[in-house]
Amino acid sequence: MNYGEWVLLQDRRGRNYLFRLKEGGSFDTQRGSLRHQQILEAGYGGSVATPQGEPFTVHRPTLEDYVLHMPREATPTYPKDAATIAFLLDLAPGMRVLEAGSGSGGLTLFLARAVGPGGQVWSYEWRERHQARARHNLQAFEDWHNVTWVLGDLAELEPPAQPFDGVALDLMEPWNVLPALTPALKPDRFVVCYLPNLTQVVALLEHLKAQALPYLHERTLEVIHREWDIRPPVAHPSFQQVGHTAFLVQLRRLAGNGKP
Template structure:
């Protein structure tokens, strides 16, 4: 760990603080400051203590840590949903995946890691401000050099036929983009949508049926994590839980009849 790297501090209550190490910098806490030089010396997995005896552990932030704390232009795709979308898309290193929109870049980061340096993420975003934030967030954490950014409305874009192994849509009205996307998705591969409410899910499925688009609806699910506080001999669910964030819709592209 060196100056310029991201660092994550965790206190004894499990609260975390994310920042970048700077030469001459300091982390200010109500029970005393900690010099960035001391964090650098402690290194990942090390411990530091404030002048008032507050103990912190030092860590490299995980992708989950970073996405939950990074600057946001929009509501981010929560890590629990992002990693499930990678599962629903059946991603593997070397694949080409289409994404829209870029949002704050949270899902982009998970997709880029899933397909690896030999794969490619093609991220479409219609709003310049959001795409700029997504690019900054990716470059600030870990840039694998495998994301192609396009500022455009995906529904009006021309895409190469049979080019993509997967499609991830985080859009308010994904059904409007399906005519442009469908020929570009390989047969028997997956398209997954991230939709906040059930009305959007129903509208999506109705549009597929009405327009006779070549998709099988595999499943719709939501991801609920239930964390526990364990302080032996006492154990109970945490009072603050992340419940519903979105519905995830998995569609499989089939051949046209």
């Protein structure tokens, strides 16, 4: 652990606090302050306490921790959804994946880690402010130097020399970009659309049929995590739950004209 690195403090109630260690810095609470030097000396996995006796444990933040606490211009893709998108795209190290839009960079971070330093992520966004935030968030936490940032309209995409292994779309109307996007995706690979409401899902599938695009609708799902508060001998579901966040629509690209 060194100054400049991210650290996550957890109090005895399980509340988390994310910040960078700074030389001469302090973490201030209602129950006293902790000098950053104390935290650094404790190290990841260690424990510290304020002069008033308030205890904290010291942790290296996970990608989930960072995405939930990082600065944002737009609501980030929740980690539970981002991890599932990478799973539905069947990503592996060395692959090439496209995403739109960049948002606050949460999904970008998950995709960049999935394809690794030998892979490549192309992140499209038409709002310069959002992409600047996404770029900053990625570089501040974990930069594999494998993300290409593109400011522009994905509907005007020119097919690349090498097609993509997967596409993640966090757009209100993904059907508007699919005609331009389809030639850029390898046959038998996947598009995953992140859609907040079911009306958008139905509209997407209707547009696919109307446009005669070469895709199979593999599945539509939502990711629900139900956390539990376990304090033996008492156990019950946590009172604060993250329920519905979005529907994930997995489409498989077919070869040729798309007729099975």
